[in-house]
Amino acid sequence: MEVTVCVGSSCHLKGAAGVVKKFQEMAEQYPIYNINLGGSFCQNRCREGVIVAIDGIIYTRVKPEEIPQLLEKHMKGEQLSD
Numbered sequence: 001m002e003v004t005v006c007v008g009s010s011c012h013l014k015g016a017a018g019v020v021k022k023f024q025e026m027a028e029q030y031p032i033y034n035i036n037l038g039g040s041f042c043q044n045r046c047r048e049g050v051i052v053a054i055d056g057i058i059y060t061r062v063k064p065e066e067i068p069q070l071l072e073k074h075m076k077g078e079q080l081s082d
Helices: 009-013 016-029 064-075
Strands: 002-006 036-040 052-054 057-059
Touching: 002 009, 002 016, 009 016, 016 036, 016 064, 052 064
Parallel strands: 002 036
Antiparallel strands: 002 052, 052 057
């Protein structure tokens, strides 16, 4: 699973570091997800941060506490509403 978290200025101010940390924790705790975590400096949706792309699907306004649910729904092919 390819996960890219925007760490640009806007997303950084909205908590990108906490989102990255939670994805790192999830990758360690649940290797079944096979998370390949990366970062980007802008995903062109600055007003909607923190922006996360999982396998090319964009998720907006991601908060660390939402990540377990986000991963579960993504694995099932479901999309979360903003």
